[in-house]
Amino acid sequence: MENDHNDVYGGTSAHSRREKKGDQASVIIPETAHEVSNDSWFQVGIVLSMGVNSAYALGYSGTIMVPLGWIGGVVGLVLATIVSLYASALMAKLHEVGGKRHIRYRDLAGFLYGRTAYLLIWALQYANLFLINIGYVIMSGSALKAFYILFRNNHELKLPHFIAIAGFACILFAIATPHLSALRVWLGFSSLFTLLYLTIAFVLSVEDGVKAPPRDYNIPGSRDNKIWAIIGAVGNLFFAFNTGMIPEIQATIRQPVVGNMVKALNFQFTVGVVPMHAVTYIGYWAYGSGVSSYLLNNVHGPAWLLGVAHLSAFFQAIITLHIFASPTYEYLDTKYGIQGSALAPRNIVFRLIVRGSYLIMTTFLSALLPFLGNFMSLTGAISTIPLTFILPNHMYIVAKKNKLSSLQKSWHWLNIVIFGCLSVAAFVAALKLTVVQTQTYHVFADL
Known part of the structure; x- marks a missing residue:
């Protein structure tokens, strides 16, 4: 493992560095057990683009376009793209x-604000990542169920069963992939899977849309709904x-x-977002307000081709989950001093027990309340918007202090508000919609 301690920790001790902010208690920054400063900007750009074009992208026609319509959906998604790049x-x-x-x-929060913010933002971030991982397990289980009913629609196996299978697959992948940089070889597979399910969904949606009669694009529901x-x-717009x-x-x-990360972000929000935008718009165009939160449930085509798309979505969701679980894994590996070869028996057993326990809990909650669309909304509200849009603006004000003009400060405060x-x-809204669905569907529902 190649850690550049002076680069990462500014020349502090090999074990940790301590931040003090005013009269607040010290914040101890532990040395990471994972690799740093190894990846090219292009590899990081691919990692970021994997998140944007994950199997979640198959749901945005239903969870974004249907409630917002053509104007609101397109304008909202474009604005969300621009604002997300900026933040x-x-x-x-x-x-x-x-x-x-x-x-x-x-660590950044602790440096800028002190220990209290360090702990609060830590909790907020891990809640965010945990909710995202729940969504990925739901998505991978839903894709596997869709594959199953293509060939054996006897309803012997329900969605909770497929979520359990997906959770088991996630555990195996977490054991085999020690840290985020180790995704290198898997990025190629993930890119292939992404290309397969997005291309198949796009082409089959176009074919269905050309043949279909005029669609209804009115926003469904009563005025209050x-x-x-x-x-x-x-x-959901910002969750995307x-x-x-x-x-x-x-x-x-x-x-x-900094320069390389900006390159990676520019790649993500230009080339990287094109597939997601394309499949979102074409799905809504083809099926109108009747499009589901998993686009492949709407498309028609050869069973083998749909099967490839479903399995691609299943595997890609498992790989992408690892990205959003990696901060949790890094914390656990660092806390318990996991060093040396990833193939060392002790390290394998540790990943099996600790990461396995985390993913078992994630899988259980995924099966308990498998309402994917609402998880997007809830995650966006609780953690995505604060972490991705509110805090960066406030952190920028604190970090730059007197270097910002009054106009610049006002701009950042406007974003915060x-x-x-x-x-x-x-x-x-997400809480209300979740309560409504829990009244309609029982726990461990077969959606």
């Missing part, structure tokens, strides 16, 4: 503050570009870390 670039520029690199979100659905869809872990991903990139209001509204 992510702000966070990337804060990676080196005070003469140090901050390789974890909570439309309002709640629209607010929930706003949370969610990472909540820019510092952790940036830690893997080679020097110069707007996204704060959006976060509260999206949370209330």
Whole structure:
């Protein structure tokens, strides 16, 4: 393992560094057990693009376009893309503050605000990543179920069974892949899987749309339900570009870390977002308001081709989950001093027990409440908007202090207020929609 301690920790001790902010208690920054500064900007750009074009992208026609319609959906998605690039670039520029690199979100928070914020943002980030991982397990289980019923629609196996299988596959992958940089070989497979399911969904949707009669594009539901659905869809807009872990991903990139991260982000939000935008719009065009939260449930075509798409979505979701689980894995590996070869028996057993326990809990909650669309809204409201849009703006004000003009400060404060209001509204809407669905469907529902 190649850790450049002086580069990462600004020349501090080999074990940790200690930050003090005013009269607050010290924040101890542990040395990471994972690799840093090894990856090219292009590899990091692919990692970021994997998140945007994950199997979640097959749901945006239903969870974004249906509640918002053509104008609201297209304008909203384009604006969310631009705003997300801006906010992510702000966070990337804060990676080196005070003469140090901050390789974890909570480390940066501790440096700027002190121990209380360090702990609060740590909790917020891990809640965010945990909710995202729940969604990936639901998505991979749904894709596997869709594959199953293509060839054996006897309803012997239900969605919870497939979620359990997906969870087991995630555990095997977590054991085999020790850290984020180790995804190198898997990035090729993930890119292939992404290309397969997005291309198949796009082509078959075009064929269905050409043959279909005029579609209904009206926003469904009563007036009150439309309002709640629209607010929930706003949370989904920002969830689509969610990472909540820019510092952790940036830690893997080679020097110069800020310049290379900006290159990776530019790649993600230009070339990287094209497939997601394309499949979202074409899915809504082809099926109108009847499109589901898993686009492949709507398309028609040869069973073998649909089977390839479903399995591709299943495997890609498992690989991408590892990206969003990696900060949790890094914390656990660092806390318990996991060093040396990833193939050492002790390290394999540790990953089996610790990561396995984490993923078993994730899988159980995924099967308990498998409402994917609402998880997008809830995650967006609780954590995506605060971590990706509110905090970067405030951190930038704190870090730059007197270097910003009054106009620049006002701009960042305006962003904070707007996204704060959006976060509260999206949370209330997601909670209401989840309560409604839990009244309609029992726990462990077969959706």
